Amino acid sequence: MGTEQLVQRRRHAMGPAYSHFYREPLYIVRGEGVWLYDDDGRRYLDCYNNVPSVGHCRPEIVDALSRQAATLNTHTRYLHHAIVEYAEMLADTLPGDLSVCTLVCTGTEANDLAYRIARAVTGNEGAICTHGAYHGNSTLVSELSPGFARKRPKPDVVADVMPPDVYRGPYRSNDPDYIEKYVQLVDDAVDELADNGHKPAMMIIDSIYDAAGIHTPPPEYQQRAHQRVRAAGGLVVCDEVQSGLTRLGDHWWGFMDSGVVPDIVTMGKPMGAGHPLAVVVTTPEIAADFARESSYFNTFGGNPVSATVGKAVLDIVQRDDLLSNVRKSGDYLLAGLRRLGEKHALIGDVRGKGLFLAVDLVRDRETREPAAAEAAEIMERMRESGVLVALIGEKRNAIKFRPPLVFTTEHADIALNALDQALEEEQ
Numbered sequence: 001m002g003t004e005q006l007v008q009r010r011r012h013a014m015g016p017a018y019s020h021f022y023r024e025p026l027y028i029v030r031g032e033g034v035w036l037y038d039d040d041g042r043r044y045l046d047c048y049n050n051v052p053s054v055g056h057c058r059p060e061i062v063d064a065l066s067r068q069a070a071t072l073n074t075h076t077r078y079l080h081h082a083i084v085e086y087a088e089m090l091a092d093t094l095p096g097d098l099s100v101c102t103l104v105c106t107g108t109e110a111n112d113l114a115y116r117i118a119r120a121v122t123g124n125e126g127a128i129c130t131h132g133a134y135h136g137n138s139t140l141v142s143e144l145s146p147g148f149a150r151k152r153p154k155p156d157v158v159a160d161v162m163p164p165d166v167y168r169g170p171y172r173s174n175d176p177d178y179i180e181k182y183v184q185l186v187d188d189a190v191d192e193l194a195d196n197g198h199k200p201a202m203m204i205i206d207s208i209y210d211a212a213g214i215h216t217p218p219p220e221y222q223q224r225a226h227q228r229v230r231a232a233g234g235l236v237v238c239d240e241v242q243s244g245l246t247r248l249g250d251h252w253w254g255f256m257d258s259g260v261v262p263d264i265v266t267m268g269k270p271m272g273a274g275h276p277l278a279v280v281v282t283t284p285e286i287a288a289d290f291a292r293e294s295s296y297f298n299t300f301g302g303n304p305v306s307a308t309v310g311k312a313v314l315d316i317v318q319r320d321d322l323l324s325n326v327r328k329s330g331d332y333l334l335a336g337l338r339r340l341g342e343k344h345a346l347i348g349d350v351r352g353k354g355l356f357l358a359v360d361l362v363r364d365r366e367t368r369e370p371a372a373a374e375a376a377e378i379m380e381r382m383r384e385s386g387v388l389v390a391l392i393g394e395k396r397n398a399i400k401f402r403p404p405l406v407f408t409t410e411h412a413d414i415a416l417n418a419l420d421q422a423l424e425e426e427q
């Protein structure tokens with residue numbers, strides 16, 4: 001079946017709300033490692049997908065999944081060793097008292113449950129989230145997602161704060177007090193909630209601000225923001241759906257870069273390497289408080305197949321030392337992107353950490369005017385040369401690199417050449 005025909009059929013069968021990447025949508029039929037293959041057998045280097053964390057269709061994952069699927073798949077109302085083992089393995093990767101896992105299916109569900117727990121434990125209703133953030137698509141969580149999902153006026157139980165953006169934000173790194181000024185915005189958010197008659201149940205923080213354009217918060221910001229939220233009676237929830245599982249290259253979980261320990265951590269996307277698996281982790285104390293008010297059941301969350309897949313993912317991350325791979329490949333890619341920044345005036349900023357990087361394109365390095373149309377063109381040209389990237393940022397003018405964790409320096413060279421060539425053609 002041709003691509004054009006499939007586009008028409010999809011629109012008819014699934015409606016217009018679904019979007020697709022690229023002017024000419026890709027019809028991908030096979031994946032292997034960091035490579036995707038279209039229906040004509042053409043291969044593309046995947047610099048975008050974080051869900052196939054240990055590589056597309058990794059044989060060990062396929063094997064673990066099919067063996068367990070052929071043996072048993074039920075739910076958490078029966079005892080099963082794999083479910084308990086997975087929770088124990090995950091707790092071993094986390095600092096402090098973060099040791100009690102609730103297994104769910106999506107990042108949205110994880111953040112939804114985190115908010116419920118925070119409200120139950122604190123007795124407060126309010127939530128603080130960051131401008132441009134995306135935390136999921138349920139009715140509740142979309143209110144915490146000013147980036148894409150919140151389409152209605154902000155409810156008065158939610159306050160948005162500007163996360164540290166030292167490139168285009170109101171306070172930049174040349175201001176000696178920029179960190180405290182961003183922290184002050186958290187205090188302002190607490191005041192805004194108080195004016196509306198609310199106290200914060202939680203602040204939900206990304207360990208790297210993806211949807212806002214891939215900004216890495218300074219550790220002092222995270223530390224002070226945690227203090228201010230707790231002083232106001234709220235819990236701190238770190239959303240590790242994007243930044244977790246070694247993605248940032250120094251630790252298993254992004255928040256560990258800042259030396260902080262949140263009250264609740266949410267995880268998703270890469271945890272099941274393509275299988276829907278997400279997790280909420282908290283402390284025994286908070287879990288006990290929540291359990292006094294509520295029980296929890298999720299039909300598919302934590303089924304033995306998901307848990308078995310999750311274990312296989314953690315095994316591979318450990319055995320193949322993907323943390324070191326991310327650091328090595330990420331540093332290499334970052335250095336290469338910075339070299340391209342010296343060559344091409346269109347590159348205004350290169351930022352990010354590990355295998356989570358952004359190349360911010362500007363029309364003018366002084367004004368930093370976003371070069372959105374140019375970024376879209378470059379993304380299309382890279383696709384034509386067989387390299388898949390995406391756009392990010394409020395104006396979608398930054399090229400985003402967030403490949404599977406098994407991405408190597410050889411793959412980075414291919415991506416760098418494709419970007420270099422696309423930028424040449426743009427001039």
Ligand SMILES: Cc1ncc(COP(=O)(O)O)c(C=O)c1O
Pocket residue numbers: 105106107108109111134135136137206210239241242268269
């Ligand atoms: C940071 C973050 N949190 C939560 C979510 C929601 O995850 P899901 O799409 O699995 O519901 C996303 C999805 O893009 C995300 O990027």
